[in-house]
Amino acid sequence: MTRRHLIALVVTLCSALALPVVASAADPGATGGTATFVVRVIEASQAAAPKVDARLGEMRREMRPFEGRYNHFTLLSEQTFTLQIGKDGSVSLPGGGAFVLELMGFVPGKVRRVRYQVTSPGAKQTRSVAPGGRTLDAIPNDKSLTIVATTVR
Amino acid sequence: MAALDEDRMVDDIGLDDEQQMLLMAYADGELDDDAELRARVEGWIAEKPALGAAVSGQRALRSVLREAVFEERQLSARIEEELSMTRGRVLTKLPAEAREPVAETVEPAAWSGILGWLASVGWGRVAFGAGAVAAAVLLVVALRSPHQANGVIAGPAIAEQGDANDSDEPEVIIEEMEIDSGTIVVDPSRRDVDGPVIIWHLDGESDEEEAPMAAPQQEGEG
Numbered sequence: 001m002t003r004r005h006l007i008a009l010v011v012t013l014c015s016a017l018a019l020p021v022v023a024s025a026a027d028p029g030a031t032g033g034t035a036t037f038v039v040r041v042i043e044a045s046q047a048a049a050p051k052v053d054a055r056l057g058e059m060r061r062e063m064r065p066f067e068g069r070y071n072h073f074t075l076l077s078e079q080t081f082t083l084q085i086g087k088d089g090s091v092s093l094p095g096g097g098a099f100v101l102e103l104m105g106f107v108p109g110k111v112r113r114v115r116y117q118v119t120s121p122g123a124k125q126t127r128s129v130a131p132g133g134r135t136l137d138a139i140p141n142d143k144s145l146t147i148v149a150t151t152v153r
Numbered sequence: 154m155a156a157l158d159e160d161r162m163v164d165d166i167g168l169d170d171e172q173q174m175l176l177m178a179y180a181d182g183e184l185d186d187d188a189e190l191r192a193r194v195e196g197w198i199a200e201k202p203a204l205g206a207a208v209s210g211q212r213a214l215r216s217v218l219r220e221a222v223f224e225e226r227q228l229s230a231r232i233e234e235e236l237s238m239t240r241g242r243v244l245t246k247l248p249a250e251a252r253e254p255v256a257e258t259v260e261p262a263a264w265s266g267i268l269g270w271l272a273s274v275g276w277g278r279v280a281f282g283a284g285a286v287a288a289a290v291l292l293v294v295a296l297r298s299p300h301q302a303n304g305v306i307a308g309p310a311i312a313e314q315g316d317a318n319d320s321d322e323p324e325v326i327i328e329e330m331e332i333d334s335g336t337i338v339v340d341p342s343r344r345d346v347d348g349p350v351i352i353w354h355l356d357g358e359s360d361e362e363e364a365p366m367a368a369p370q371q372e373g374e375g
Contacts, residue, residue, distance in 0.1 A: 062349055065340075109322070120354055122334040125327055133324040134349035140356070149349065 035103050035114040036082045036153040039091050044070035044145040059149060062136065070145055083116075091148070095141040097121035099148050114152045168204075172197070176204060180211035325350040 042056065044063070050071035052060050055078075063073050081089030081101060088102035100119040104126065107113040113128040120137060129135065129152045137148040168176065178184050179194040198204045271279050330337055338353040 065348075065351060111322070113322075113326070115328070122332065123337055123354060124331040125337070125352075126329040128326045128328055130322070130324045135325055136349045136351045137354060138351055139354040 034082050034084050035106075035116070036080060037089065037101055037116070038078070038080050038151040038153060039089070039099070039101065040078045040149040041076040041091055041093065041099075042147040042149060043074045043076050043094055044147055045072045045074075045143065046070055047072035062134075062149070063147075066138070066145060066147070073147075093121070093139065093146055093148070094144075095121075095139065095146055099137065101150065116152075118150075120148075168197075176208065177211065180208040181215065327352075 040056075040059070042053075042059075042063075044066050046069070052063060052073045053075045055075045056063070056073060060073075066073075076094060077091060079089070079091055083089055083101065083103040085103050085105055088100050090098045090100040092098055097120070100117075102117045102119070104115045104117055107115055107128045111130045113130050115126065115128040118125045118127060118137070120139065127135065131152055134149060134151045137150070139146040139148070175184070175190060175194055176197070179191065184191040184194065198208065327339060334356075336353075336355040338355060340351040340353065
């Protein structure tokens with residue numbers, strides 16, 4: 001066996017070993033029986049000077065629908081939950097109560113959707129969302145608006 | 154024996170060969186689609202009742218034969234089934250090394266063909282080619298993965314929508330809703346159709362005041 005053969009063999013073996021690792025990284029969404037949710041709680045209010053929290057970054061664009069009434073957006077918290085089926089995670093809401101996510105399962109299909117239940121003050125919803133999908137739950141308070149941005153990964 | 158008697162009866166009646174063939178064809182049901190010929194034969198039968206008896210005998214013979222063939226086939230199937238079950242029982246009692254190597258009688262030929270071809274190409278080239286293919290696949294997967302992974306974290310909403318949902322289904326589906334108080338409004342008239350779905354949780358008293366979107370669709374009401 002020549003050196004060239006040896007190199008080819010090593011490349012083949014390394015590729016074969018690396019493929020499963022890279023392939024699993026290529027599917028950042030729900031894998032196996034778990035799904036990851038990134039939940040950001042944002043407070044929108046009306047102030048003398050408009051301001052958008054720098055930590056919102058790319059989400060600034062998504063605040064536009066609210067800019068007619070509010071001009072001050074502050075990120076209150078950000079949490080990432082990796083949940084197994086039947087498990088839940090919750091964030092506290094500034095107006096009181098909690099926003100609870102419970103992973104219920106997956107909806108098979110071309111894109112495997114994540115089915116989860118959202119429990120918020122006064123309501124309970126079952127949603128199925130494709131990986132990468134995001135919802136904004138807008139909960140008005142007395143003089144401000146609480147926005148819960150949930151991204152399914 | 155009955156068929157011979159019927160044949161003799163037909164001969165005695167004095168039919169020519171063509172008439173005999175037509176009569177047999179009639180008895181076998183082969184004239185069902187030819188009304189003219191059937192009428193001719195039925196005319197003969199009406200004139201000579203012995204022909205009717207011959208036809209009945211012929212049909213009875215066919216029925217007996219059909220039953221015999223059917224029974225023979227059934228018997229054959231039962232025997233094959235018994236043999237198969239017996240073979241299965243015997244095989245399960247045999248030690249593994251004593252069983253007939255069914256698959257191995259075929260596969261070595263195929264494998265030897267493939268291996269022969271690979272050997273003719275050259276093992277060095279084969280290994281190099283396999284490495285190149287694996288590296289190419291690795292590269293493609295690696296190029297795809299950061300895009301998908303970053304789409305959620307850093308990419309704009311429009312990019313992650315496109316990547317996440319190549320199917321015709323909407324990205325977000327609200328399957329069920331239970332509302333104890335207030336109103337839930339899912340905004341379908343987003344100005345940015347690729348943006349996130351906005352779900353308004355409105356108090357009952359403040360619906361008019363807070364509904365900020367143009368003509369939102371009301372999904373549920375408490």
